[in-house]
Amino acid sequence: MTADHRPPMSKADYVYSVLLEEIRTARIPGGTALRAGAVARRLGVSVTPVREALRRLEKDRLISYEAHHGATVVELGDDALEEFYGLRAVVEGLGARLAAARITAGELAWLRDLHASMARDAEAGRHDRLGERSRDFHLRITDIGGPAFLGQQARAVRNSFPVPAAASQWLDPGQARRHLDAHAGVLAALERGDGEAAERVMAGHVREAGEYRRNA
Structure with a gap:
């Protein structure tokens, strides 16, 4: 349809x-x-x-x-926060690993264009635009890797833990730079077709975000 x-x-x-x-x-x-x-x-x-x-x-x-x-x-506490990022790391990491074997040149180009646009916004200080576009980046990779189940599961997990726009990690310039570096690493692994590296970088990136959120 x-x-x-x-x-x-x-x-x-x-x-x-x-x-x-x-x-x-x-x-x-x-x-x-x-x-x-x-x-x-x-x-x-x-x-x-x-x-x-x-x-x-x-x-x-x-x-x-x-x-x-x-x-x-529902109000969610610290235990839920730890579970949220742990589950995201597993699901999105698996999505990246599977995507490395399935991604097309067009899909890779789309992700690279999105990443480049995010980098330009970060350089210009437009950090308020980055949170939702990072969500698009992650979910697009998971959709490519797992179109039957993983994409849907990744959305369900993300929707289960509310994050106020004002609390976005992307508003911290230093954290935004680290996130962009991780995205670049995922893209490089996808371009090489290296599923193991793509999973490792994606899962590590998500877990680091979780650690930052817990410390904050």
Whole structure:
């Protein structure tokens, strides 16, 4: 099915996508109560699609239900942070290893263009642009390596741990430089077709990000 012939997004899908993005970026922080009626009024829909979206978010373990309190955004602690980066390192590292054997010249060129654009933005001090584009970089590699399962799993893992835009590691110029160097290392390994190196660099890069977050 082409992009021009996709079915329209249902109201439940719309509510789910909005709430997922707001939770993922911590615009709705952990511990926040989600009232179906209030969400419905804000998004201009009835309560029914909101309830369906909340059930999906509960299945994603992003919200929980408590007696007399209703739906509440889950608060995650240090143990969850360690698990989050550890799981990302495994999934995205495997994606990079598999991608080394499957990547096409066009896909590699796309990643190199994205990396070059990110480097230019970092040099110009436009660090606020880098976080989401780094997400694109990582997920694109995982999609190439594991189009059947890994890409979907990588998104699910990333969506499970909210990171406020203001807390992005890419806002730290020194950390941004280290991340870009790691991306360059992953690209070099992919170009050589060296899956072992691609996995090692990607997994190490993610674990280093986790260590930085824990220390912060």
